[in-house]
Amino acid sequence: MAKYIGKRLVYMLLSLWMIVTATFFFMRIAPGNPFASEKKLPPEIEANLNAHFGLDKPWYAQYWEYLVRIVNWDFGPSFKYKSQTVNDLINEGFPVSFLLGMEAIFIAVAVGVLLGIIAALKHNRWPDYTAMIVAVLGISVPSFIMASFLQYFLAIKMGIFPVARWESFMHSVLPAVALASTPMAFIARLTRSSMLEVLANDYIKTAKSKGLSRGVITVKHTIRNALLPVVTYMGPLTAGILTGSFVIERIFGIPGLGAHFVTSINNRDYTVIMGVTVFYSILLLVSILLVDIAYGIIDPRIKLAGGKKGE
Amino acid sequence: MQISKDKFKLVGTQLGEAEKISKPSLSFWKDVFIRFRKNKLALFGLVLLGLLIFMAIFGPYMTPYDYASNDLSNKNQPPSSEHWFGTDDLGRDVFARTWEGARISIFIGVAAAVIDLIIGVLWGGIAGYKGGRTDEGMMRFADILYGVPYLLLVILLMVVLGQGLSTMIIAMSITGWINMSRIVRGQVLSLKNQEYVLAAKTLGANTSRIMGKHLIPNSMGPILVTMTLTIPSAIFTEAFLSFIGLGLTPPIASWGTMANDGLPAMRYYPWRLFFPATFICLTIFAFNVVGDGLRDALDPRMRK
Numbered sequence: 001m002a003k004y005i006g007k008r009l010v011y012m013l014l015s016l017w018m019i020v021t022a023t024f025f026f027m028r029i030a031p032g033n034p035f036a037s038e039k040k041l042p043p044e045i046e047a048n049l050n051a052h053f054g055l056d057k058p059w060y061a062q063y064w065e066y067l068v069r070i071v072n073w074d075f076g077p078s079f080k081y082k083s084q085t086v087n088d089l090i091n092e093g094f095p096v097s098f099l100l101g102m103e104a105i106f107i108a109v110a111v112g113v114l115l116g117i118i119a120a121l122k123h124n125r126w127p128d129y130t131a132m133i134v135a136v137l138g139i140s141v142p143s144f145i146m147a148s149f150l151q152y153f154l155a156i157k158m159g160i161f162p163v164a165r166w167e168s169f170m171h172s173v174l175p176a177v178a179l180a181s182t183p184m185a186f187i188a189r190l191t192r193s194s195m196l197e198v199l200a201n202d203y204i205k206t207a208k209s210k211g212l213s214r215g216v217i218t219v220k221h222t223i224r225n226a227l228l229p230v231v232t233y234m235g236p237l238t239a240g241i242l243t244g245s246f247v248i249e250r251i252f253g254i255p256g257l258g259a260h261f262v263t264s265i266n267n268r269d270y271t272v273i274m275g276v277t278v279f280y281s282i283l284l285l286v287s288i289l290l291v292d293i294a295y296g297i298i299d300p301r302i303k304l305a306g307g308k309k310g311e
Numbered sequence: 312m313q314i315s316k317d318k319f320k321l322v323g324t325q326l327g328e329a330e331k332i333s334k335p336s337l338s339f340w341k342d343v344f345i346r347f348r349k350n351k352l353a354l355f356g357l358v359l360l361g362l363l364i365f366m367a368i369f370g371p372y373m374t375p376y377d378y379a380s381n382d383l384s385n386k387n388q389p390p391s392s393e394h395w396f397g398t399d400d401l402g403r404d405v406f407a408r409t410w411e412g413a414r415i416s417i418f419i420g421v422a423a424a425v426i427d428l429i430i431g432v433l434w435g436g437i438a439g440y441k442g443g444r445t446d447e448g449m450m451r452f453a454d455i456l457y458g459v460p461y462l463l464l465v466i467l468l469m470v471v472l473g474q475g476l477s478t479m480i481i482a483m484s485i486t487g488w489i490n491m492s493r494i495v496r497g498q499v500l501s502l503k504n505q506e507y508v509l510a511a512k513t514l515g516a517n518t519s520r521i522m523g524k525h526l527i528p529n530s531m532g533p534i535l536v537t538m539t540l541t542i543p544s545a546i547f548t549e550a551f552l553s554f555i556g557l558g559l560t561p562p563i564a565s566w567g568t569m570a571n572d573g574l575p576a577m578r579y580y581p582w583r584l585f586f587p588a589t590f591i592c593l594t595i596f597a598f599n600v601v602g603d604g605l606r607d608a609l610d611p612r613m614r615k
Binding site for chain 1: 462466547596600
């Protein structure tokens with residue numbers, strides 16, 4: 001187990017190093033100078049600015065400083081808004097995104113698992129077909145289209161929910177549902193197929209012949225085993241929720257990190273784009289690693305080290 | 312009661328009859344096709360896909376309007392017999408733009424899938440066939456690259472390289488091929504120790520012949536499924552990027568840029584968002600359903 005975690009940690013750090021390095025060199029080749037504006041700066045001021053941001057040093061020194069800063073959890077300043085740093089943006093926007101993301105994850109897992117279980121228990125009957133059509137639709141409708149449609153029909157046309165902004169629980173319902181729709185569909189399909197696989201096992205037959213009730217079999221024997229593959233989906237789920245938040249927050253006018261990220265893309269605020277990308281990458285890679293470790297702990301059949309038996 | 316013996320007739324054994332195969336023999340792909348045909352949803356997806364491709368080819372010619380020309384006296388018109396899908400804020404015909412967008416979206420999807428195929432088959436094929444150190448090194452590299460979050464990398468590349476069709480396809484392919492290479496490698500690993508490969512080797516076939524004639528054609532099933540499922544994800548990525556303002560630049564019409572333009576006007580001119588959005592969903596749906604159907608048809612466990 002420790003060996004496996006160590007190995008995974010090394011890969012994670014390598015992937016992170018790759019993206020950090022990529023962001024650093026991308027920033028150098030990105031078109032335009034960070035201080036480019038309509039007004040030509042006097043050379044003395046430009047030299048001063050360069051010195052302030054450390055741009056007068058050779059590239060390897062800058063690269064090393066950049067790495068050190070990332071390790072110290074400092075994602076750098078914004079070139080467009082002088083008084084703001086990427087850390088400010090993260091501290092301000094991330095709690096909102098986190099709340100929205102958690103709500104979406106809750107919806108996705110709860111509804112997805114429920115749909116999958118119903119579909120598997122009523123295999124090849126109408127609840128199965130209905131649940132799977134809902135799932136295929138969920139996979140085919142991108143979250144930003146789902147969000148626009150929900151906003152148009154439920155908020156603008158019918159007025160059940162507020163159209164936009166981030167003020168109360170009611171404001172969070174539509175964005176969370178839109179964000180959850182695609183992962184929910186994946187979870188429903190995953191749960192269904194793994195339930196069907198478990199239901200075909202001999203121990204289910206044994207449980208039936210022992211005279212256990214249907215409910216006990218479903219809850220104690222089927223669902224518990226069928227949910228294991230769903231745990232593996234938590235990594236991609238985090239990634240999906242995270243990237244989905246870029247568009248959903250924009251559509252619903254939510255002041256989260258995703259919306260700030262998209263704004264910085266449209267402003268070509270390079271340092272913010274790079275900083276937030278690195279932050280997101282760290283977040284994502286760490287959560288995927290945690291999910292994988294959790295999976296190894298939950299499922300005793302998995303030999304994480306992939307090595308010798310009896311280890 | 313007695314039955315007289317003359318009511319029976321000795322027919323004797325017909326040896327040939329027992330050995331005869333009554334069903335015509337099916338090639339692998341014929342068998343797959345028969346199973347695919349039984350899947351109604353997949354068949355529906357295939358028909359839908361055919362229709363969408365037909366409209367992408369001929370749709371722009373069905374209307375006298377051009378996708379890029381403005382007509383400011385006719386802006387934001389609702390759907391009518393004149394403009395079937397209405398017009399947008401510059402008076403451009405949404406019907407013409409929708410099918411122009413279909414061309415772009417399908418082109419991006421197919422191009423991304425083909426590039427993934429080429430790199431993935433080469434990388435995975437070589438890694439799987441060579442094995443040992445080569446395999447280890449190549450797949451470790453792929454693992455590290457795979458750890459880099461896909462959409463974030465694509466966004467970064469688009470920001471740095473600038474917006475455009477080719478940049479978008481390049482950005483998608485940089486990490487897109489990894490999935491394909493893993494699948495090809497797995498297939499090659501499981502096939503390369505089969506007797507017919509050994510036979511080919513004994514007969515003196517060289518590596519490229521074994522790869523091209525034996526290993527890759529026999530891996531075609533999973534490769535095809537992966538390709539069919541890559542296309543919708545590429546179409547989605549295009550729409551997503553256009554939607555966050557990193558897409559193709561006007562006057563090119565893609566479904567993503569159209570949806571992005573239509574979003575602020577949703578309250579008053581919903582058709583500007585509705586048409587591109589619906590066709591994005593239909594296309595992704597069709598490819599997904601066909602891909603799923605193909606995967607089920609190819610899965611020997613599904614054989615009855």
